[in-house]
Amino acid sequence: MEGGLLPSRPRGRRGASTYNCSDNLGYIRGLNDKQKQLIKKSVHICMIDGKKTRSRAIVYKTFHRLAPHGDVIRLLINAIENVKPICGVKKVRIPGITRLVPSITATNRQETLAIRWMPESAAKRRMGKKSMSLDQCLYAEILEASQKMGIARKKRDDLHKLAEANRSFSHYRWW
Numbered sequence: 001m002e003g004g005l006l007p008s009r010p011r012g013r014r015g016a017s018t019y020n021c022s023d024n025l026g027y028i029r030g031l032n033d034k035q036k037q038l039i040k041k042s043v044h045i046c047m048i049d050g051k052k053t054r055s056r057a058i059v060y061k062t063f064h065r066l067a068p069h070g071d072v073i074r075l076l077i078n079a080i081e082n083v084k085p086i087c088g089v090k091k092v093r094i095p096g097i098t099r100l101v102p103s104i105t106a107t108n109r110q111e112t113l114a115i116r117w118m119p120e121s122a123a124k125r126r127m128g129k130k131s132m133s134l135d136q137c138l139y140a141e142i143l144e145a146s147q148k149m150g151i152a153r154k155k156r157d158d159l160h161k162l163a164e165a166n167r168s169f170s171h172y173r174w175w
């Protein structure tokens with residue numbers, strides 16, 4: 001190393017740094033089936049235009065950033081638990097008008113909505129700060145969600161407020 005310079009990292013196409021996800025596979029080893037399904041679901045929901053490899057890289061980079069804060073899977077599960085909506089609203093057509101009727105959300109749907117809202121919130125966060133990458137925004141969103149804060153948590157609270165506001169129409173529920 002001449003002049004105290006560090007060796008350059010290998011570069012991929014268009015000068016972008018290549019990222020090897022194999023160092024993050026330690027997060028997947030030793031997990032039970034439910035935790036593996038949770039990671040797969042996160043990767044699938046983050047996927048855009050069928051680019052699964054890119055989605056997986058973003059999720060694993062996020063996990064890599066979360067590693068210093070403790071157990072990555074515990075943080076993710078805690079964030080999802082804090083963002084899960086317990087109830088929601090459904091549109092019901094009552095003669096002449098459509099009403100929003102509050103209803104209980106199924107457990108699988110709760111988890112799916114929570115996982116879906118976090119990348120959406122990260123994308124919104126990124127719109128405000130173009131300098132941040134998506135994995136940085138997702139990292140910040142998961143950390144905030146695990147602390148019961150953040151955009152995804154606010155979305156959940158807004159949905160609960162909407163259900164509470166339309167509580168008077170709950171007698172229209174027949175399902």
